[in-house]
Amino acid sequence: MNPATALRLHHFEPLSLANGPGRRAVLWLQGCTLACPGCFNPQTHPLEGGQQIAITDLLQELLLLRPTLDGLTISGGEPLLQLPALTNLLQALHRQTPLSVLLFSGFTWTQIQAMPGSPALLAEIDVLLAGPYQAKQRLAHGLLGSANKTVHLLSSRYQLTDLQATPPAEVCIDETGQIVLSGIDPLTWNDHEL
Numbered sequence: 001m002n003p004a005t006a007l008r009l010h011h012f013e014p015l016s017l018a019n020g021p022g023r024r025a026v027l028w029l030q031g032c033t034l035a036c037p038g039c040f041n042p043q044t045h046p047l048e049g050g051q052q053i054a055i056t057d058l059l060q061e062l063l064l065l066r067p068t069l070d071g072l073t074i075s076g077g078e079p080l081l082q083l084p085a086l087t088n089l090l091q092a093l094h095r096q097t098p099l100s101v102l103l104f105s106g107f108t109w110t111q112i113q114a115m116p117g118s119p120a121l122l123a124e125i126d127v128l129l130a131g132p133y134q135a136k137q138r139l140a141h142g143l144l145g146s147a148n149k150t151v152h153l154l155s156s157r158y159q160l161t162d163l164q165a166t167p168p169a170e171v172c173i174d175e176t177g178q179i180v181l182s183g184i185d186p187l188t189w190n191d192h193e194l
């Protein structure tokens with residue numbers, strides 16, 4: 001598929017309360033080359049993992065969910081490895097909905113600003129959480145995995161207090177019985193014997 005018209009997806013969650021303010025769909029994009037020690041999502045690292053999905057199909061799904069949502073969160077993996085298709089998806093989304101967008105990236109703010117195409121992407125984003133996860137600075141609060149990560153409020157839509165009020169963990173169970181543990185401080189099977 002064309003890299004500008006399809007995304008490699010790890011998982012899509014249609015409704016989450018722990019990945020940003022309000023009720024949000026979440027896209028975990030597949031592929032990461034940053035190799036942060038202690039990463040919670042190593043299964044998202046292989047660049048050829050997950051499944052490719054056309055952004056037109058993703059958009060259709062988001063439009064169907066639109067009445068139940070305040071916004072969309074994009075995480076990974078490293079979403080900015082798929083910057084052209086992600087920009088296209090968000091531009092199309094904003095032509096048809098006012099959904100807010102929150103993006104987690106392991107790249108620093110300086111690195112992101114230097115990326116070709118980043119101004120167009122950043123124009124579609126309300127909140128950016130930037131920087132690699134550093135286990136020695138683990139925070140797991142207010143949507144910040146570690147204290148070195150930086151928060152960028154790119155629109156007036158949310159305040160820091162909105163991020164700090166986001167629950168740190170949740171358990172989602174879909175209609176097939178699949179369980180997804182998510183949030184900035186996710187539960188684990190061992191600790192809680194789910």
Ligand code: SF4
Pocket residue numbers: 032033034035036039040041042044076077078105106107132133
């Ligand atoms: S950027 Fe995210 S997914 Fe990639 S290694 Fe770091 S914590 Fe893991």
